[in-house]
Amino acid sequence: MAKQTVQVDKVIIRFAGDSGDGMQLTGDRFTSSTASFGNDLSTLPDFPAEIRAPAGTLPGVSAFQLHFADHEIMTPGDAPNVLVAMNPAALKANLGQLPRGADIIVNTDEFTKRNLTKVGYDTNPIEDDSLESWNVHPVALTSLTVESLKEFDITKKEAERAKNMFALGLLSWLYGRPTEGTETFLKEKFGKKPEILAANLKALKDGWNFGETTEDFSIRYEVKPAPLNAGTYRNINGNLALAYGLIAAAHQTKLPLFLGSYPITPASDILHELSKHKDFGVRTFQAEDEIAGIGAALGAAYGGSLAITTTSGPGVALKSEAIGLAVALELPLIIIDVQRGGPSTGLPTKTEQADLLQAMYGRNGEAPVPIVAPQSPADNFNAALEAARIATTYRTPVFLLSDGYLANGSEPWRVPEVSELPDLTVTFTDSHNWTAEDGTTEFMPFARDPETLARPWAVPGTPGLEHRIGGIEKADVTGHISYDPDNHDFMVRTRQAKVDGIASTIADLTVDDPSGEATTLVIGWGSTFGPIGAAVKLIRNRGGKVAQAHLRHLNPMPANTGEVLKQYDHVIVPEMNLGQLALLLRGKYLVDAIGFNKVRGLPFKAEELAEVIATYVDTNNANEGSSNG
Amino acid sequence: MAKQTVQVDKVIIRFAGDSGDGMQLTGDRFTSSTASFGNDLSTLPDFPAEIRAPAGTLPGVSAFQLHFADHEIMTPGDAPNVLVAMNPAALKANLGQLPRGADIIVNTDEFTKRNLTKVGYDTNPIEDDSLESWNVHPVALTSLTVESLKEFDITKKEAERAKNMFALGLLSWLYGRPTEGTETFLKEKFGKKPEILAANLKALKDGWNFGETTEDFSIRYEVKPAPLNAGTYRNINGNLALAYGLIAAAHQTKLPLFLGSYPITPASDILHELSKHKDFGVRTFQAEDEIAGIGAALGAAYGGSLAITTTSGPGVALKSEAIGLAVALELPLIIIDVQRGGPSTGLPTKTEQADLLQAMYGRNGEAPVPIVAPQSPADNFNAALEAARIATTYRTPVFLLSDGYLANGSEPWRVPEVSELPDLTVTFTDSHNWTAEDGTTEFMPFARDPETLARPWAVPGTPGLEHRIGGIEKADVTGHISYDPDNHDFMVRTRQAKVDGIASTIADLTVDDPSGEATTLVIGWGSTFGPIGAAVKLIRNRGGKVAQAHLRHLNPMPANTGEVLKQYDHVIVPEMNLGQLALLLRGKYLVDAIGFNKVRGLPFKAEELAEVIATYVDTNNANEGSSNG
Amino acid sequence: MADVDLTDSAVPVKLTAKDFKSDQEVRWCPGCGDYAILAAVQSFLPELGIPRENICFISGIGCSSRFPYYLTTYGMHSIHGRAPSIATGLAVSRPDLSVWVVTGDGDALSIGGNHLIHALRRNVNLKILLFNNRIYGLTKGQYSPTSEQGKVTKSTPMGSLDYPFNPLSLAIGAEATFVARTVDSDRKHLTDVLRQASQHEGTALVEIYQNCNIFNDGAFDLLKNPETRDDEVIPLVQDQPIIFGAEGQHCVVRTEHGSLQIVPTDSVDPVEIVVHDAHHPDTATAFALSRLSDPETLHQTPIGVLRDVQRPSYDRLMQSQLETAQEQGSGDLQAMLRGADTWTID
């Protein structure tokens, strides 16, 4: 029977089920076919903190949200239009965020008395009227799958496990997604298990056919491809983009890559990814702890590697002392902090931006460290290259502040041509860099480049440049131990000046204000870029005038930051912390920057930001009768 | 022959010699007789970084500066009136800071060709005219001592070693200091070596007599006792005052004292001192590292001890992660950071104030920790009591930021009566603290005191209150693990609110402005109190009007801090860092606080501060024709 | 005090396993070896005859370290690797408590290795339960310091390069006074080892082989499978000759170079068979026993108490120093503050 197809400009789907139900995989597959279909998209996985919380319980719910559209989008979306709930726990855990009128596809097979009581449902919400304000599509996913696979010689358990493919097939039909990609994927995954493979392929197909045939789904939705710039695209998550960025940086600096790391959520995947690329000469060292991880990286940096250490907040705390040493040694080192909820162990699987001030000040003494932050999952790639540029040019440790959302979220990424990448070639000092009055030459480990104030990077193995460095204060030029008061004051100021000087090589802060008349600026850093951008769009659509700026460099900030801020009556700083960037902006530029802060372990929703911004924009545009009263 | 005695209001003496010459001891002895004589005084030891640098070398010079007066003084003094130089190195190292016209007593015996060349003197400064603008008193201290001890049955080396007593005798004569104290001291020290004892006593006496008899010293100086408030006084250095403060705090809280620490300069002496007081039930644990030190302290805090951990900057960096845990656990803990020159190993024996922002922000996540700072060596005692009050009342880790100068400097201290000490009695929770609707009671580890927001402190061993705590985010009230977004936001804000709330129990920031008309405020924290106070006096003596305020509490700051700052046209913040308090004041209160920063490892000199202040005060008082043009 | 629920201190010694089960839902993967250990500990604790409020469990971070939440004693889930330090401070300042540490192979031997060996040499009164699953569980399956060399994991796609620690050799080398090994699945043996550990004064290290069925399933099958276990597990019994195998066909004898080896029981004179003595002051045999098994495969692994010798505990020594110091009465605060060298102004 013919079905009607409705055009929509965007869809937000949330797959939710038990950790065992393979929701992350289902989401990934749906995402990549959506990507190859050409939509713009943004995803947000939501893992449970436990490895496998007991089946069917609320803590065990694993979810994956996908936002895709026929136009450019910036966030995984505020509220889903469609929830796929594989069991009662998944329904209960997500119903709260589901706007009235949204579609809910429930796997009725799992709505047993036992499962219902597990999560505190006295009656079955599918049967009582509690869901009446949503479009519920009850589908017996499990039994339908088992039924469709009965001719296969596989166990019932194995058949049941294929129910996510059945669901994927159904959703693919519903939104007209190609399934070839998934078929190839399955062929690779189950190559060695032909029976399982065949079963999964059939489940996928039958899911599609089920949509086609069943009465319950009378409408199909179509989301046209988005007009992205020309190029070759792939979907990529933040940790992968970061790992690729680091390998690319090694390639561009012509240095061997060395990673010293200790596993920690949500940074571990960077270690996992880099360990796969030994064919690029990448050395990964899983250390006994975070201190040994950065210690080994520092040793490798001294030896001439592009040295990296990856971790999350608690690991940064442990590395603090060694970071101070890196500052004193003035060696290139990239410290990657994939921020998570804190303090202490906090919320390991949730996102947060509360390590900014730790990165700025978390060391003894005056120990300035440059800080860069990516603004979207794919942007981790560029941020890595920039961190490498600063570290190698200025011979300094550099912080790269990612976060849980940037790490696990994904989006389409235009794959760059290697030839487009910046040339970061590093040349080691291999000759004397100092001439005495009498014309004799010498190597001075702390004689600086007048431009950058960087000291020479002379690696062991270079004849004639043997030298000793260390954490005790060093005399200017010679690098000998010095307790001289004036030398100390000079060195402290010089290390600071070197970092401040980086500002001369970074782009000015640009402001996005189509109207050119905005009197309110919303400024952020890191992963709030998407939500802020979306919120600003909402405001503008409602006739409000608002400007947006986003900081890639937190230390030093762009040279024009102060001027920019002073041009606005209101400066709003949304952060997933209690106001860390706001403090820096206020302290440095004496502008009354107003923080909008939520520390919920989740990205901002565009709508909640828009509301806050509106309170300022309204007042400014009152007499322009803007539509958002 | 009769000698003339001149009255002076203050004297600054600097004893300088080889590490082996016993200058610290000489200084200590002169100080305590000066103290018991009733002068106000302030001292500044200046140790070499090496244990024993080679004899006669510049790095080997050990010095001790004493400032004493017939009126209240606040610093060890800018420039010495008298330098006692036991060898050429001591002369060379200190001449630079010696104002023209000052007296120099040199031990001529040590001015040998060999010793002179060691420090780069081609000719003997005593003989050439290079010292003509000072009053040089050449004294053959070594040979005179050996001569005076020839009848004793001791080795030449032993005789020579007594030369510091000879020098002490001479100086005691010169300034009319009593020597009884030193005699008793020597009797205790050399009780078991009667011959050595007798020799030292004789050297002391002969030094005195030498002053009486020699032509070279025609004048004696007299410094009358200072009008200190009534009371019993002793001279005390900062680390000792701090150790006493902690023992007093344990006494006042009625809790057993537990110290978990790892040795580090300049904090080690606190461990050493506390380890002597087992008769107070003090437990000191020398851990394998700083992390184990704070870990053990945290364990003891959970068990109901007044728990302390002591360290310096690099150790704080290592403790960062555990401090975050303490914040999450909400247990009382005092973290003492005796700041030294940084970054990294830096200048271990020099003073600095550059750990303020580390203390504020050196942890992952939003992890607020209260901070108190002593303002003079003896003030460490009060600061320790205040830190204990906050820690135990609010169930929170607290930072106490001392520094190298506060730790080793000394001053007279009015010994408090134990009865005067604040009552800090702690009572543990020993019963249910929560009543359910149905009237049943329960123990809730995170049910807070509505006043302080402190959670209950129920220690193991208390029946019925068994509970589990940890570093993962906790649900409000129950303390169960919670991944709930709103709960996390609530807990983050509540921990912050608890710390902010401390402001309601601390005194308002008071301003010292005799004129009441000052338009410039000088505000500081920690050990700059003395130099700022002295500088402000200088300005006022010169007719300038300037206000002074000093922060005992850095987090939270007194409730009125903002108002106070806003009352002045100029706010100057002198710090031994690059402007850390200044950043906080600007960021919190949006006042254009101007930093005056030196990072030389040495306390400010009153005169250099006065100059800076004058540039502002002038402009304000221009039309008042103030005298300091 | 009025409304304290005193029940548990009222009848301290008559507790049951149930009394030690907390209301928190246990959140390990179905089938995880940690469940068996939890059950064994809960049913053993009543044996201690110590009221719940005097027992404290301190853990680090890891799947295993969730342990304290599931008990009704006092407890702390601390940070990664630091549990021994925290427990040391608690035990030293509160000798009246029974302090237990729960840790994993990563928590105890990777990030926490230093605190572990220092606790062992100090002989602080701690009972340390090391759940060794030879993998990082909580972080989803990287190799650990006890993983066999060449192990393929998420962080070592071509195999790990590190030679593993033998936790018991390390402990004996670190001057441990009590060292034992047991297995999650052998409830009786596990309980028996816990009993001996609890009776030891000082630090007791108990390595518990624990199956992580998600990331390292079957790591100990050789020692668990009915077909193999009799020939692979070497149970140590105090004062008994070390004989094992279904028919006792294997036995342990000394080599001429001081180590131990396994030979057919009928191939040697019975007097040559090593008689197990965990109390022997000398470390030689205990160390040699710890070396018997194959570090990669665990082929022929001794279980039981390898070493159990007396040395005064750190807490006891500290306690007696405090008592000595206070013999002439405890300190006089006013006198201390005043000191020797004062002057008075009036």
Place this chain on the structure above:
Amino acid sequence: MADVDLTDSAVPVKLTAKDFKSDQEVRWCPGCGDYAILAAVQSFLPELGIPRENICFISGIGCSSRFPYYLTTYGMHSIHGRAPSIATGLAVSRPDLSVWVVTGDGDALSIGGNHLIHALRRNVNLKILLFNNRIYGLTKGQYSPTSEQGKVTKSTPMGSLDYPFNPLSLAIGAEATFVARTVDSDRKHLTDVLRQASQHEGTALVEIYQNCNIFNDGAFDLLKNPETRDDEVIPLVQDQPIIFGAEGQHCVVRTEHGSLQIVPTDSVDPVEIVVHDAHHPDTATAFALSRLSDPETLHQTPIGVLRDVQRPSYDRLMQSQLETAQEQGSGDLQAMLRGADTWTID
């Protein structure tokens, strides 16, 4: 390159001790044992036949850790306890270098204990010189993890409570492949041990008894005084029976429980005397040797190489993984970036 001074690489093998003396004034206390060790190392280094620029010394913090400043090689004076980690990163990323670690008993065994034992088990190509003066020198005299129990120091006025580590037992328990002990004052022996260490592939731990004449003077007098040393020092010589004493009157034999003991040489059948074999794969004898001496007094202390066995070094293993991975040519960046699953918009 024009103006590089290439002298040292030009004649790499013909260097002398002088070539390794830096221009920095040595700043240890007069009489410190560190001077003797420095002199021995400086005169040994030319033997390596390695150009100065390919040698690197990494140290932590402590008096001993000032060492690198006094050499003309590359060097780093790092932070307390971390030298083994830093050296690991350097050695693993630069297998062409000869990497040495200089550390103290506090630096290596207190704060740095974990890094040390992990370096040992990994067998990274490092030569670790542990200057053991049984005290914290730089911080002016607190007891260290090797100080005898009951030691009275600034931080332990009533005596220390911690039972000391035996660094060599700890190392063997941590799977060390090379373990040796020597004495600062015995230049010949020290040099000989350095030589053997330098020839070992992997981590070599050399404990050097070093006198701190300021804070722990005479700690090793028993092993140094002419009157006592012959009866107190047990020199180990490969393949030689372990006999010592002025007239070789003492010898080492095995006890029936696997340990070693010292008996009069004439009281035993010569074949019973243990013949030293540092290369024996089994750890038993090496461990037993490490236990021979009295932990408090050092009465009868073996010196020399206790253990020296082969195990592929971590760096070599990593190198070969990289080579295997690159057999089919090294990675194609563009291909990696593009990945499997792309789509094109034009």
